[in-house]
Amino acid sequence: MLEGRYLGFGGTGRNGGQIMAGIGHDLEKIRKDVGEDGLRRIFEISDMGADIIKDRIRKYDIDADFQHGYGYMGFNARQAKTLRAWEKEFKSLGSRHEIRYLEGADVRQIIGTDAYHCGLLHMGGGHVHSLNLLLGEARALASHGAQIFEYSPALEVRYGDRITVRTGKGSVRAAKLLWACDSFLNRLEPELHRTTINTYAFQLMTEPLSEELIRRISPIRGAYSDIRPIIDYYRVTNENRLLFGAATPFVEHIPLDLKAWNRRLMLKIFPYLADVKIDLAWGGPMACSPNLFPQIGTLPGRPNAFFVQGYSGFGVTPSHIICKVLAEGMHEGSDRYELIRSVRRIRVVGKDHFRPVLLTAGKTWHQISGYWNGRR
Template sequence: MNRIWHETRQAHTDSYYAATANIQFEEGPLTGAETADVVVIGAGYTGVSTALHLAEKGYSVVVLEANRIGWGASGRNGGHVGTGQRKEQADLEASLGKERAKILWDFGLEAVATVEERIHKHKIQCDLKQGILHVANKASEVEDFRAGVNTLRNDYGYSQAEFVDKDQVGEMVGNQRYHAGYLDRGSRHLHPLNYLLGLASAARAAGVRFYQDSPVTHYDKGEPAVVHTGQGQVSATYVVFATNGYLSKLEPRLARKIMPINNFVLATEPLDDATAQSLIRDDVAVQDSLFVINYWKLSGDNRLIFGGGENYSSRFPSDIKSFVRKYMLRVYPQLANTRIDYGWGGTLAITLNRMPCFGRLEPNVFYGQGYSGHGVPTATMGGKLLAEAVSGTAERFDVMATLPQPTFPGGTLLRWPGLVAGMLYYSLLDKL
């Protein structure tokens, strides 16, 4: 028997996304005994995407969620849907070789395409928009940006990558602090919670059974496996762990491969069209090149959604609006008198090498986690690959499952102080 940690059950955080959610799920907790082909633990992108893809293949699926569907990082993030992986292609080529790096690049393109296909197929209303602009904070990064774009265009045949010089970047983001940019027209951005709720609605229509307020207490390995909650249990041929940053002590074999960190976001009051266009001329999403990145975009109703700052403790700042506002004002000091309507935080999971972590704990127990801030597309694609593996076609899943999965030095006991020391070091480099 393996013990499962769970958080106190709560409603959605007080975020702009929760306030503008267009679907409400009323499913209550699991009571009594259920059977299914597959039981999924966690109703974020990984879990819901897995469930939907499996239901489309004819599997019966139960999803157990400790809080609400989309309660975690899947309903709180910046909504960027970027191509590629969390690491640059040059780094992947150096560590894995060009052939494997190309496979991962193609997976990244398929991930974005899968998000878009799901949205169109299921008519999900989630403010889908095109393009992400990456901006260089340091002059020393300009040639790296240029080389990266040339690599994508010449070696990968990717024509939607465009190098943007300093003057052009200034016009696109309304200030002159950045030295160059890389515009990726193949990326997307969206309302992340409404996207997830749309996926969950499609999964429910396909026969997936969701249980909210159903934290797992323990599970019994075997065939079938039995997953227990406080009021019920599910017997299933397969189990999928999809908890990501909320793993904690869920499974020691997974916990030492990831580190939960907290990231914070604000939403301004709605801006008039002229002001909104002066901040982001082309309505793309933007993210900078700092180690602790800033990222921002416009919402469907012209609010600036700005993410900045993170911490590595078990607590969020007492005043998240003020915490993030200082990062926003470094980029846009002209917003000093703009009202901040929402401020919220979420917990994500990073890996030591910033690559996602997929695999099997037992022949019938699968997992996907550690998206390191690249979760909207990668976790959606991860659900597709997990469904393929469960249904017996594991070749593509194994491409991800055989990536290096280094553990944090010292395991779960010492990973936190080591991570904090490393993060503080890189934060200092950002400031310098």
């Protein structure tokens, strides 16, 4: 494995660590590609991520602070209808965990705010220290004989029956290659570059809070997100801090003051945190696909050159599902792999010159369409 910087430099080391159900933002966007039966099969595997993560943490003794408890939050009656439908869908998967819809004053059972009209508690979800998870999984990978080379960016790739990847310090030859660069591809493979576009997400971390304040914020010590097209997401960490993240909802830009920008959003949900100090704020790119669904497959005419990319901001949990399916495809193939690779990749025209404009238009349309599908 060749890592351009160091393990955790990318999205996995700097995201919110939310353990959510599902793959992609809206499976309806891929209905035409996979059909009714395919959509049902993808939905059936979409709840596997949390169990895969827990199994790996247990098997390899990874100190990743896994905590059960997730709240999907809604602001109005339209979103309430959506959450009630989600409750039925989640329960139809036969989860052994508590799944419960809440409305009005009952919402206070899971979160300490008056900002929401309704919520859906899913105790099968939760949150994890994603950097520690990544590092633990890397150690597990090495224990199986894999070699990991940090600070080894690929400079050139030569395809053939055996593929050669050249770095600044040497080269690697292999029968198969997996491109797993996501938002850090840096145009090295044009075929992959043209079907995603980078946007940014931003997080903050408060100072350590009192146990009393933590219980007020989150009686379940859980993770949360609303269900708008572009979400706020947050969780209580193991150190009693609040981690709060978001992305710009309409106009694509990088705020000049990340602490102030994210703090303003946090106070809309938790106004009683006005005097709390913000210790850290950071951000980073994430590769989005036009249909907001992950992309896997092989490069055209190159059956031994595989790829995975385009998690569109939902990567921690779905990546464990998608990459399990991808591994099946790289090994001997599987029906699940053929199904997910059949989701078409759409070219993002003009992304190199008009990225902010395209993202602003896309975010605006995404928000408007939320009124029609019960997400706004």
